[in-house]
Amino acid sequence: MLSLRKSPYYAGDTYVYQASARIMRAREIFLITTMNDIEKAEAGYTAKDIELLSELEGVRKRPGMYIGNTNLSGLHHLVWEIVDNAVDEAVNGYGKKIDLTMYKDGSIEVEDEGRGLPVDMHASGVPAAQLIFTTLHSGGKFNSRVYSTSAGLHGVGATVTNALSEWLQVTIYRQGKIYKISFKDGGMLDVPFHVDGDCPMSWHGTTVRFKPDPKIFPNTKFSYDTIAQRLEEKSYLLTGVKFTLKDQISGQSQEFYCQNGLREYCEKLVNGKNKLGDIIDFSDKVNGIQIEVAMCWCLSDYGENILSYANDVRTADGGTHEQGFKTGLTKTINDFALANELIKGNQSIDGVDLREGLTAIISVKIPEDKLQYEGQTKGKLGSPDALPAVSNLVSTRFNYYLNEHNAFAVDLIKKVEASRQAREAARKAREQARSSKKKGPEMILSDKLAPAQSKDYSQNELFIVEGDSAGGSAKSGRDRLHQAILPLRGKPLNTDSVSMDRIIDNVELATIIQTIGAGVGSEFNVDASHYGKIIIMTDADTDGAHIQTLLLTFFYNYMKPLIDRGMVYLALAPLYLVYKKSDPKKGIYCWTDSDREAAKAKLGQGCLVKRYKGLGEMNPDQLEATTMKKATRRLLRVTIEDPVNVEKKISVLMGKDSSIRWDWIKENVTFNDEDAFLEEVKGEAR
Ligand code: 2B7
Numbered sequence: 001m002l003s004l005r006k007s008p009y010y011a012g013d014t015y016v017y018q019a020s021a022r023i024m025r026a027r028e029i030f031l032i033t034t035m036n037d038i039e040k041a042e043a044g045y046t047a048k049d050i051e052l053l054s055e056l057e058g059v060r061k062r063p064g065m066y067i068g069n070t071n072l073s074g075l076h077h078l079v080w081e082i083v084d085n086a087v088d089e090a091v092n093g094y095g096k097k098i099d100l101t102m103y104k105d106g107s108i109e110v111e112d113e114g115r116g117l118p119v120d121m122h123a124s125g126v127p128a129a130q131l132i133f134t135t136l137h138s139g140g141k142f143n144s145r146v147y148s149t150s151a152g153l154h155g156v157g158a159t160v161t162n163a164l165s166e167w168l169q170v171t172i173y174r175q176g177k178i179y180k181i182s183f184k185d186g187g188m189l190d191v192p193f194h195v196d197g198d199c200p201m202s203w204h205g206t207t208v209r210f211k212p213d214p215k216i217f218p219n220t221k222f223s224y225d226t227i228a229q230r231l232e233e234k235s236y237l238l239t240g241v242k243f244t245l246k247d248q249i250s251g252q253s254q255e256f257y258c259q260n261g262l263r264e265y266c267e268k269l270v271n272g273k274n275k276l277g278d279i280i281d282f283s284d285k286v287n288g289i290q291i292e293v294a295m296c297w298c299l300s301d302y303g304e305n306i307l308s309y310a311n312d313v314r315t316a317d318g319g320t321h322e323q324g325f326k327t328g329l330t331k332t333i334n335d336f337a338l339a340n341e342l343i344k345g346n347q348s349i350d351g352v353d354l355r356e357g358l359t360a361i362i363s364v365k366i367p368e369d370k371l372q373y374e375g376q377t378k379g380k381l382g383s384p385d386a387l388p389a390v391s392n393l394v395s396t397r398f399n400y401y402l403n404e405h406n407a408f409a410v411d412l413i414k415k416v417e418a419s420r421q422a423r424e425a426a427r428k429a430r431e432q433a434r435s436s437k438k439k440g441p442e443m444i445l446s447d448k449l450a451p452a453q454s455k456d457y458s459q460n461e462l463f464i465v466e467g468d469s470a471g472g473s474a475k476s477g478r479d480r481l482h483q484a485i486l487p488l489r490g491k492p493l494n495t496d497s498v499s500m501d502r503i504i505d506n507v508e509l510a511t512i513i514q515t516i517g518a519g520v521g522s523e524f525n526v527d528a529s530h531y532g533k534i535i536i537m538t539d540a541d542t543d544g545a546h547i548q549t550l551l552l553t554f555f556y557n558y559m560k561p562l563i564d565r566g567m568v569y570l571a572l573a574p575l576y577l578v579y580k581k582s583d584p585k586k587g588i589y590c591w592t593d594s595d596r597e598a599a600k601a602k603l604g605q606g607c608l609v610k611r612y613k614g615l616g617e618m619n620p621d622q623l624e625a626t627t628m629k630k631a632t633r634r635l636l637r638v639t640i641e642d643p644v645n646v647e648k649k650i651s652v653l654m655g656k657d658s659s660i661r662w663d664w665i666k667e668n669v670t671f672n673d674e675d676a677f678l679e680e681v682k683g684e685a686r
């Protein structure tokens with residue numbers, strides 16, 4: 001039910017809504033995963049695990065190693081693996097349409113118009129199609145593609161999906177025949193490979209339908225929006241490939257098709273913002289590497305927003321293509337400014353200032369034999385050739401563009417100078433804050449910080465706590481060696497579209513910047529952070545949700561590497577305590593309504609439910625046990641998986657135009673009946 005009311009307590013430019021899901025707003029913007037899952041996934045491989053497993057069993061035993069985790073992001077990995085295979089086939093020139101259907105039975109189907117999986121027998125006597133779905137690293141054996149996406153690099157995709165599915169069916173249309181094979185219970189052969197009839201000779205393609213295994217995934221329900229967003233992102237990268245998505249449960253359906261590639265992607269990212277000039281885009285093939293770039297500066301953006309892709313897979317940690325882009329951009333603007341006497345001979349433009357307010361997308365397609373990644377994950381491109389290739393292309397084309405658009409060039413250089421001045425001012429302010437031992441307003445506030453004793457920064461945790469009373473409990477309940485407490489007095493400033501001077505002037509934010517000790521904005525250096533985890537701890541109500549969102553928006557805009565590195569968390573305080581009057585010490589803390597129902601059932605007749613309205617209601621011991629102690633607390637890690645929409649959502653939810661926000665909320669927010677429960681609790685208390 002929709003129940004919104006304007007909040008009386010916040011007079012700023014933001015409405016606060018009475019919503020029952022306490023981290024609703026934060027969740028809408030960021031992808032938040034539970035720490036339990038992360039810890040499980042990272043537990044990894046220990047010596048006692050060394051035993052012979054079939055590859056399918058191996059995947060089922062340690063799904064985290066293959067799909068990251070078994071929560072919703074892991075669940076959707078099953079889909080991406082299959083879609084990536086279909087995409088590879090399309091990128092290599094076979095088929096221009098990929099259709100996804102979500103069925104009522106909880107299964108999903110991917111259909112392509114490629115050549116159809118090979119139907120021959122492998123030398124081992126097993127049909128090729130069966131091998132593709134039951135062995136890891138079968139990739140390279142079946143084809144030699146020029147380009148490949150994530151699946152291609154390891155060739156594990158289809159097998160992982162099969163291993164983690166209750167059932168999976170494959171249909172192949174090829175040379176006038178329909179072939180089928182199906183699996184059940186995590187990849188066991190169900191119906192062997194066989195010809196299942198004839199089809200017109202012109203039909204060709206592959207269909208894979210599967211249902212995720214509820215024994216592996218606590219929640220097996222696919223999200224239409226998550227899939228739609230991913231297909232939309234893919235469609236920008238794969239010009240000319242049409243994706244369709246149909247949901248037979250809700251009846252929704254959409255088509256994603258883009259003819260103008262990254263330009264359209266960039267347009268979408270900067271839509272509604274105050275652009276400086278037009279979107280600039282170019283593409284070319286340099287030394288066998290296909291490069292595409294689209295970029296645009298926005299006047300009210302203060303961070304840089306660079307998205308890069310290698311072979312259509314997002315490289316969240318950048319790499320050689322991104323480095324090449326930055327080098328090319330900085331060199332060009334300096335050469336241009338000098339040649340046109342827009343700066344003096346002894347001056348130079350810093351890339352950081354140039355990139356302030358820049359939104360850019362870089363996509364490179366590299367032949368498989370030259371594709372390298374840095375480090376364990378595939379987040380960072382390592383291919384050395386990409387650097388000079390991108391840098392040279394950017395230099396040539398950007399220089400050409402500046403010469404053709406002189407007015408824009410002058411405006412851009414003015415903007416860069418303003419950024420430099422703001423950065424200087426911020427640096428001075430920080431140095432001043434650091435050196436002044438006198439009590440400026442921020443010094444009074446930071447006296448409230450209860451620091452951690454350890455100097456091993458990576459092990460330290462900063463709890464940013466809502467309110468003085470909770471702050472007090474947290475201070476006495478904490479582990480003094482590694483946990484620091486910073487109570488927040490009021491609401492932090494809404495930092496979307498706010499200039500650096502105002503951030504520095506805001507006491508709450510200045511204190512956070514000073515406490516973390518690693519700078520801010522373009523000067524932020526994540527390696528210098530005084531804390532390995534920044535934990536936001538607020539009440540489980542709308543005010544708390546609002547503070548979370550304001551803080552996350554600040555971290556997103558001004559300390560993004562903290563989020564990229566997974567260092568920002570939300571502490572999840574329990575919502576309820578279920579207990580018996582006769583023995584209140586044996587109470588059970590509950591985080592969700594279903595926890596609460598289970599606890600009521602466990603304690604039996606006559607138990608009482610206390611609903612926590614604020615952290616301040618807990619004494620230090622309770623707060624320690626439920627929200628702070630490593631072994632028993634619940635943390636949510638804040639990450640961003642969906643770059644297309646995080647920008648949009650932040651500007652919708654945190655921006656100045658409240659009518660857009662109102663529309664968005666009406667459209668997207670579903671409220672549950674927790675308020676009704678509140679009445680129930682009051683009833684019980686009476
Ligand atoms: C390494 C594996 C995964 N593969 C082929 C050929 C075509 C083909 C595929 C595919 C997913 C959902 C509908 C090559 C590549 C296997 O070898 S995978 N099409 N589509 C797909 O998985 N779609 C292929 C050479 C000659 N003939 C066919």
